[in-house]
Amino acid sequence: MSGPGVKGIATDEWTTINEMDHHTGKTEVNSKEALLKEWDRITDEINTYWAQIPEEKFQEVVLAFGQYEGEAYGIILYFIDNEIHHRAQATVYLRSLGIEPPAFWNRD
Numbered sequence: 001m002s003g004p005g006v007k008g009i010a011t012d013e014w015t016t017i018n019e020m021d022h023h024t025g026k027t028e029v030n031s032k033e034a035l036l037k038e039w040d041r042i043t044d045e046i047n048t049y050w051a052q053i054p055e056e057k058f059q060e061v062v063l064a065f066g067q068y069e070g071e072a073y074g075i076i077l078y079f080i081d082n083e084i085h086h087r088a089q090a091t092v093y094l095r096s097l098g099i100e101p102p103a104f105w106n107r108d
Contacts, residue, residue, distance in 0.1 A: 002079045003045035008064060009057060009072050010049040016066045 001020075008014040018024075029035050058073040068075065087104065094101040 001082055003042040003049075005064060005075065005079050006046045006053070007049040009062060009075065010052040012062075014063070014065055020065075 004015045004020060027038065029038050053072075058071070058076075060072050061069060062072050062075060063069050064075045068078070070078075091101045091104070
C-alpha cells in the first residue's frame, strides 16, 4: 500500500485496491529472499516518488486508491499505521511458530 500510495500522491495516478498485486495474485512472495526483494523494490518506489511530492500537496484532499478521501498528509499517516500494524502481525505469527523475530529497533 505504501509504494503505490506515495506514487498516487505524487502523480495523482492511483491504482485501485482490486488492481494491486496482492489482490490479483500477481505477487508470489513465498520465501525470505522474495520478501526481501519485494521490500527493496517498494522502498525504491517510495524513495523515488516521495522526492516528487511538492510541499503544498500534503494539504490537498486526495482520493486514495479510488475510495479513501482525505488530506494527503492524513493518508500518509494511515500508510504508516498500516505498516506498523502488519509488522506487529508478522511478529505475532513468527513468535507463534517459535521464531524470534528481528528486533524492530535494530536498523542494521
